[in-house]
Amino acid sequence: MPTQLFDLKGRVALVTGASRGIGEATARLLAEQGAHVVLASRKQADLDKVAAEIVAAGGKATAIAAHQGDSAALGKLVAEIDRQFGRLDILVNNAATNPHFGHITDTGMDMVDKTLQVNIKGYFELSSLAARLMQRGGRGAIVNIASINGIRPGPMQGIYSITKAAVINMTKAFAKECAPWGVRVNAVLPGLTETKFASALTSNDEMLKHFMPSIPLGRVAQPSEIAPAVLFLVSDGASYVTGSSLVVDGGFLT
Template sequence: MTSSLFDLSGKVALVTGASRGIGEAIARLLAAHGAHVIVSSRKAADCEKVAAAIRVDGGQAEVRACHIGEMDQVQGIFADIEAAHGRLDILVNNAAANPYFGPIVDTDLGAFQKTVDVNIRGYFFMCALGAKLMAKNGGGSIVNVASINGVVPGDLQGIYSITKAAVIAMSAAFAKECAPSGVRVNALLPGLTDTKFASALVKNEAILKQAMQHVPMRRVARPAEMAGAVLYLVSAAASYTTGSSLVVDGGYLTV
């Protein structure tokens, strides 16, 4: 039986970047605990596979495509959610961009701009519009998926690491200002996780071997192991938790 602390029945949850990996795992778990989940990413067809699986398992899910790097789409998804549901209780900002892997000094303007547009501007306005909609109904919970790279920059991942540091600071800033309206804002800092997004690291044997030397648990995380942390942050169990950065990294930052 699901503990009442983790019961999300009646809650409307939006999860971005939910067509695969960590986002998919989060969407599935929130739905399993009773939330009506809006599965979102750039491509609706990819999201529909996840939503269909949720419905087969007895959950509630719908699809809304949104590229968070495009402001008109960001504004549109919140307008659509308010029109359809009249509320938003949970927002998980998981969609991210990492188009460049290489020396920071060789980062070109295109890669820089894309990473900033999605990981900083996109997250910022998703938080701003999400918090406003939540406040209309007494509050809600926002989780921004950052990264341990926001604390210790990843090798050859300069601009990505910089944007994830910004997400950590952003989460604290929103938490401080939105608390009076009942909106909690926290950050999740995953370690290396077995996803397509991280495949350049996970599938490279030499890089992976080197990385595991710095992870006390000596393994890569599964996406589902990030979903449990998000469930806590959006649930009643975390009712007094805001402005926090929850690290789920197998011990990497302790080394």
């Protein structure tokens, strides 16, 4: 068994939603462990900033703008990775959307369509493209960032919770069918985390009063506390782990 279980030197990792929050923290950590990280999100300028900081710290990073909800953009993204590197070892599906915060019956169909497109179809399509590229190399690791809402729906987050439940089952389906290729597929289920994405909750004192008593550790997570779970699952330390969902929630679901 290798002694450097978390060493990612020589590996190419794609992280979506990498310009901020959990995606950014994950990209930085994977780069620290030696991976050449391809950062993707909608805005090139935001990605360039993170990539430059990773390189300045001694890491390797490439920024490629691509919208998780745009099929053509995802195809071009994976094709460009293939062109530049000829391989892909790690995919972290992190980019997501939650356009509706309110009663589930008030969710407009346009919001339903957008959430399904990004959170389910985008994950599915990118996982399919990535797994095929990983198959050529005989190994790979995919991690889907789901949510504890996929197990216990969050208040006022109906359609988002539904998509995250789908991501958990998608993870199991891909894990079973891609295992013969040497491709492992797992999910990380964060609890309440201090990000711009979750600001509707973390900046709302009434919501925090509701949630805090249910979190045994008594606080909101930082993105840097979610990233190590991803590192474990993409590393050789998790070589016999596939189809699993790793909950990182401060004990909320306990």
